[in-house]
Amino acid sequence: MTLKMKSDQQRRILVVDDDRKLCGLIRDYLTPLGYEVAMKHTGAAGLEAALAGNFDAVLLDVMMPEMDGFEMLKELRKSSNVPVLMLTAMGEEADRIVGLEIGADDYLPKTFSTRELLARLRAVMRRSVLTVSEAATQETEYEVNGLQLNEGTHQVHLDGEQLTLTALExxxxxxxxxxxxxxxxxxxxxxxxxxxxxxxxxxxxxxxMSALRKKLGDNAAAPRFIRTIRGIGYQFIVSEGGSET
Structure with a gap:
């Protein structure tokens, strides 16, 4: 079975930002393109909506009172792989990296143009659909050293315990x-x-990769699964003592 990406007219987007004017501008831009846009203005309300609603993507502000975007994303990623595009007014690379490490699919500064917003939004949704679609068609399972990955069910288990990974991870x-x-x-x-x-x-x-390793409990200095090859890239370790399918 091959999954198809919905058209823009079928897309449901959740915008979580305490800036009501910006939320309204995003809604007014996306709605004529066929998107259904829901808005929440606190992290707690956004989290509840994201977990309860069948959204295709979440636009999430970083700076919000009480529960900020990072905290909301951490909670969301415990049970949901919905694509998340972070909206940030921060310019430092470290702030963007934090979002990616805890499960954001991409980030966008609040100085974005509407064309860039649409392009990034479509990209994170397309990436998510393609990942699930490819997995569903291959029905391939790998098991190495207690780590089991099934491309058909899109599930990963480590020593029998299911892990929650983002689509990109x-x-x-x-x-x-x-x-x-x-x-x-x-x-x-x-x-x-x-x-x-x-x-x-x-x-x-x-x-x-760093976020993935944390979820695997993998130590880069003494890796069980993923070895860094300095100056080149990465290698998945095939353990002679582990099972492999």
């Missing part, structure tokens, strides 16, 4: 496990998992 892990034992460069991984152009020095692949 799953795609990275699947790419490495398919090529287990072989080194994959950052450029090869980007080609495998992304549909947008990355600069050569784009750090996002390393950030997502």
């Amino acid at each position: 799953f795609a990275i892990l699947a790419s490495l496990m398919r090529s287990r034992g072989r080194v994959k460069s950052r450029e090869q991984l980007l080609d495998d998992v992304s549909d947008r152009k990355f600069d050569v020095f784009d750090r996002s692949i390393d950030v997502h």
Whole structure:
């Protein structure tokens, strides 16, 4: 079975931002394009809506009172892989990296143009659909050293416990496990998992790798699963003592 991406007219978007004017501008821009836009103005209300609603993507502000965007995203990622595009007024790279590390699919500064917003939004939704679609058609399962990945069910288990990965983290892990034992460069991984152009020095692949390793409980200095090959890329370790399918 092949999954198809919905048209814009079928898309449901949740905007979580305490800036009501900006939310209204985003709604007014996306609605004529066929999007259904819901708005929440606190992190707590946004989290409740994101978990309860069948949304195709979430536009999430970083700076909100009480529960900020980072905290909401952490809670959301415990049970949902919905694509999340962070909206941030912060310019420092460290702030953007934090969002990616805890599960954001992409980020967008609040100085964005409407065309950039639409392009980024479509990209994170398309990436998510393609990841699930490819998994559903392949029905391939890998098991190495207690780590089990099923591309058909889009599930990952570690020592019998199911892990919650973002669509991009799953795609990275699947790419490495398919090529287990072989080194994959950052450029090869980007080609495998992304549909947008990355600069050569784009750090996002390393950030997502770091987040993936944390979920695997993997120590980069003494890895169980993913080894860094300095100056080249990454390698999924094939353990002689582990089972492999």
